[in-house]
Amino acid sequence: MTTSPRLSRGLRDLLPDQMLARQQMIDTIRGVYENYGFVPLSTPAVEFLDVLSGSAGAEAQQSIFRVTNPEHEELGLRFDLTVPLARVIAQYSERELPRPFRRYQVAPVWRADKPDKGRYREFIQFDLDSVGVVSEIADTEIIAGMCDTLGALDVGGYLVRFSSRAVLNLLLAFAGISAEQGVDVFRVLDKLDKVGVEKVRRELMNGYVDESGDTIRGVGLTSEQVDRIEQFLAIKSESRREVLTSLRELFAHVENAPAQIDVIERISSNLYVLGYGDDRVSLDLSIARGLAYYTGPVFEAILTEAPQFGSVFGGGRYDDLVMRFLGQSIPAVGASIGVDRLLAALTQLGKIGKRKATARVLVARMDESLEQEYLAMTWELRRAGIPTELYLGTAKGVGKQLKYADQYDIPLALLYGGNEHAEGIVTVKDMVAGRERAKPVADRKEYLAQRAGQVTMPRAELVDGIRRMLAELE
RNA sequence: GCCGGGGUAGCUCAGUUGGUCAGAGCACCAGAUUGUGGAUCUGGGGGUCGCCGGUUCGAGACCGGCCCCCGGUACCA
Incomplete structure (x- = not known):
C-alpha cells in the first residue's frame, strides 16, 4: 500500500512559474520598503496561544491552527504579522530595538477558515509598520509607501482610501451610539462596498433575512441614529479638501471634533505636498476596516482595474496593541499587503510575467x-x-x-x-x-x-x- | 454555516430506460525524421468512473452515508 500524495484543504504547492511570479513581486515590494529605510524582521511561525489570542475575538480564536510540541505547551500558528510585532516590541528593550522601530516583514500566516476562491489557509503577508511614532508623519509615510509600492508593481490604476477610527468615534457621539454598539456598527459599515446602502441600513436597525434564507442579526439602532450615519456617509467628494470642509460642518457641535479632524487634515495636506493627489489617495469616510484594534487613521487600497478583488493592501493606526504585553500603549501604524490576493488580481489582469525558468x-x-x-x-x-x-x-x-x-x-x-x-x-x-x-x-x-x-x-x-x-x- | 450544481484519463468532457460504456478531443510518449523545439502522418501508454455501504443476475448510472470541488450567501483579526 502506498501513501496517497495530497494536501490538506486550503493548502497548496506553488510550482516554479508561480514561485517566480511571487518572488518577483516580493522583490519589488521589498525594494520600495528598503528605499524608505525600513528594516527586515523575522519571527517564528509558532507562538504561544495566549500571545496570539489576546487581540482576537471569539471567532478569531477558532481560526488559529493549534500546534503541539513535546512539552505539551499551548501553541498556535500566527494568523497575522502584527501580533508577533507587538510581542517583539514588548519583549525587547529600547537598547536592543531603538525606537522608532520601522520594520517590514514578509512571511506566511495561517488561518483555519473555510477556504474560498483565492483564499487559502496558508498565505503570504507583507507588512510595513512604524512603531513608536505619535506624529501623523508616520501615517503619511505608510500611505505614501502604499502608493509607491502599487506604482512599482505596475498594477495599473489604484486608489488608496483612508478614513479614521477616531472620526468614526465622533460619529458615534454625533449619532448617540454606545461604544459597545460601535464595534458592530463599524463591522457593518465595512460591508458597505459589498452589499450596498440599503442592506447596511437594515442590518444597522433590525436585521433581515437574505436571499439564501440566512438571518442577518440587526444591530438595533433607531431610525434617527441611522439617518445621522447616512448624513455622515453622504459626505463624498473626489477632493479630500472638500470632504474635510463638509466633515467640519457636520460635526461642528461634536466635542473634540476639531482636534481629530485636524489629524487627518494634516495627513491629507502632507500627501498633497508630496504629490499624492486626489487621483491616488481619497478621503473616504465609509472606510471602517473590520479590525477592532484600530485607533486612528485606517486605510485600504483597491485596484481600479480589478475592484472585485477588494482591498489588496490595508492598514491603520493601532496605538494600544502592545498594551496587553506592557501595560502601557505604544503608538504604531502600519499596513499589510495580501501578496497572494494581489498576485491573483495581477495575474488576471495579465500584468504578471509567466517565466518558467531562471536560466537564460x-x-x-x-x-x-x-x-x-x-x-x-x-x-x-x-x-x-x-x-x-x-x-x-x-x-x-x-x-x-x-x-x-x-x-x-x-x-x-x-x-x-x-x-x-x-x-x-x-x-x-x-x-x-x-x-x-x-x-x-x-x-x-x-x-x-x-x-x-x-x-x-x-x-x-x-x-x-x-x-x-x-x-x-x- | 446555509442554498444550489457537480466529481469518469494529466486537462476539458461524452456516456441513452441499469446490460461490449471504459470512450473522445487535447496533452504526453515513440516512430516516420541518428544535428533542430513547430506542422503533418502512424502507433502507444495511461482510469479504484471521489470514498464506503446497499439494491440487483448485473451499477459509472439507482438508494443511503461521508469526502471533496464549483457558484451564490454569510464570516473574515
Missing part, C-alpha cells in the same frame, strides 16, 4: 567526447553572470534538448557538436525567433534545412555574443 541559456550536450567543453562553456557563462543551465538529462538528440528548452521557455540554446568544434565556433539558437520563422514552413525538410533563429560566432566570443543576444531580447 541552455547548453546542449551533443557529443560525449566534448563533455568537458560543455562544462567549461557553462561555467564561463555563469561566471559572467549569465544564468545558464547545462542539460543534465539523458536525451542524446538535439531535438529533445531543444524541446526541453522550449518547455521551460529558456530563450537561448547553445549548440556545440563535432562541426562547431572543428571550426572553433559555437551555434546559438534564439528559441523565439526560431519558432516564429518555422511557423509558415509546412515541409519538414525545409524546416530542418533553415536552422531557424540560429547564428554562429567564434568560440572565443561566446560570452560577449550571448550577452548581446540577450540584450536584444529585452
Whole structure:
C-alpha cells in the first residue's frame, strides 16, 4: 500500500512559474520598503496561544491552527504579522530595538477558515509598520509607501482610501451610539462596498433575512441614529479638501471634533505636498476596516482595474496593541499587503510575467567526447553572470534538448557538436525567433534545412555574443 | 454555516430506460525524421468512473452515508 500524495484543504504547492511570479513581486515590494529605510524582521511561525489570542475575538480564536510540541505547551500558528510585532516590541528593550522601530516583514500566516476562491489557509503577508511614532508623519509615510509600492508593481490604476477610527468615534457621539454598539456598527459599515446602502441600513436597525434564507442579526439602532450615519456617509467628494470642509460642518457641535479632524487634515495636506493627489489617495469616510484594534487613521487600497478583488493592501493606526504585553500603549501604524490576493488580481489582469525558468541559456550536450567543453562553456557563462543551465538529462538528440528548452521557455540554446568544434565556433539558437520563422514552413525538410533563429560566432566570443543576444531580447 | 450544481484519463468532457460504456478531443510518449523545439502522418501508454455501504443476475448510472470541488450567501483579526 502506498501513501496517497495530497494536501490538506486550503493548502497548496506553488510550482516554479508561480514561485517566480511571487518572488518577483516580493522583490519589488521589498525594494520600495528598503528605499524608505525600513528594516527586515523575522519571527517564528509558532507562538504561544495566549500571545496570539489576546487581540482576537471569539471567532478569531477558532481560526488559529493549534500546534503541539513535546512539552505539551499551548501553541498556535500566527494568523497575522502584527501580533508577533507587538510581542517583539514588548519583549525587547529600547537598547536592543531603538525606537522608532520601522520594520517590514514578509512571511506566511495561517488561518483555519473555510477556504474560498483565492483564499487559502496558508498565505503570504507583507507588512510595513512604524512603531513608536505619535506624529501623523508616520501615517503619511505608510500611505505614501502604499502608493509607491502599487506604482512599482505596475498594477495599473489604484486608489488608496483612508478614513479614521477616531472620526468614526465622533460619529458615534454625533449619532448617540454606545461604544459597545460601535464595534458592530463599524463591522457593518465595512460591508458597505459589498452589499450596498440599503442592506447596511437594515442590518444597522433590525436585521433581515437574505436571499439564501440566512438571518442577518440587526444591530438595533433607531431610525434617527441611522439617518445621522447616512448624513455622515453622504459626505463624498473626489477632493479630500472638500470632504474635510463638509466633515467640519457636520460635526461642528461634536466635542473634540476639531482636534481629530485636524489629524487627518494634516495627513491629507502632507500627501498633497508630496504629490499624492486626489487621483491616488481619497478621503473616504465609509472606510471602517473590520479590525477592532484600530485607533486612528485606517486605510485600504483597491485596484481600479480589478475592484472585485477588494482591498489588496490595508492598514491603520493601532496605538494600544502592545498594551496587553506592557501595560502601557505604544503608538504604531502600519499596513499589510495580501501578496497572494494581489498576485491573483495581477495575474488576471495579465500584468504578471509567466517565466518558467531562471536560466537564460541552455547548453546542449551533443557529443560525449566534448563533455568537458560543455562544462567549461557553462561555467564561463555563469561566471559572467549569465544564468545558464547545462542539460543534465539523458536525451542524446538535439531535438529533445531543444524541446526541453522550449518547455521551460529558456530563450537561448547553445549548440556545440563535432562541426562547431572543428571550426572553433559555437551555434546559438534564439528559441523565439526560431519558432516564429518555422511557423509558415509546412515541409519538414525545409524546416530542418533553415536552422531557424540560429547564428554562429567564434568560440572565443561566446560570452560577449550571448550577452548581446540577450540584450536584444529585452 | 446555509442554498444550489457537480466529481469518469494529466486537462476539458461524452456516456441513452441499469446490460461490449471504459470512450473522445487535447496533452504526453515513440516512430516516420541518428544535428533542430513547430506542422503533418502512424502507433502507444495511461482510469479504484471521489470514498464506503446497499439494491440487483448485473451499477459509472439507482438508494443511503461521508469526502471533496464549483457558484451564490454569510464570516473574515
